[in-house]
Amino acid sequence: MTLPELLKQDFSTEWQFQASRSGGAGGQNVNKVSTKMELRFNVLSSQLLDESQKLLIQEKLKNQINSEGELIIVSQEERTQLRNKAVVIKKFKESLVKALTIPKKRLKVTPTAAMIAERLKSKKKMAEKKANRGKIDF
Template sequence: MKFDPQEIASRDFSTELKFETSRSSGPGGQNVNKTESRVTLRFAVTSSEVLSEEERTRLQQKLANKLTSEGELLISSEKHRGQLQNKEETVKLFQQILTKAFTEPKKRKKTKPSKAAVQKRIDGKKKLGEKKANRRKPDF
């Protein structure tokens, strides 16, 4: 089935996204010890109402190593000092992950080595063969 990655990523997931805050280890000096600037986004793939059944299975297959045992996708950000910027960062990362998951990989085109490349390979083999032949004792 064909998926439109841009259309899926632009849907409104705001009702299904849950945000948690915690203390960050990033920049901020002593401020880090008292403010909760790290934001973790939680998205339950298995119980999503926004995605169709095929889209959910596709996400579960593509993001199998990123999902928890309960089928939740976790994205954290502690890049910025502010909680709001980290929240925006996690949403941006979420959209990128969705876009990447629904993008079809390009088909591989079969190619042949060029005549020059084939000739170069054969010349190299001949040169190596001659070098090894010269190492032998001469027969009289």
């Protein structure tokens, strides 16, 4: 399954949300209302991911995965639970994209003669500039 197809899948059946009290903006409301949202997604038992995708996610997001194999994403930036839930879902999708995209290999390019000449010219110019900074002998 390709990445765009995977992102269109409905992960909501595999997400577990947990709300708790958060710090930050909100005044006295912070002490009363649980606005911090935590999304838990069990990577190992997911039905929507294949084995290679699970391994990639475990490897690339290992700092966000606990010992039970759950990917944990937290948000407490917003002042309402609903907005924090939306932020957590957005962060989840972004982290999936980050983990499942494979970077392109860099092609080695041999420098052209003009590039080498330009580099040597700039090095010589810099050397002259630095040589002129020295003490003047009268």
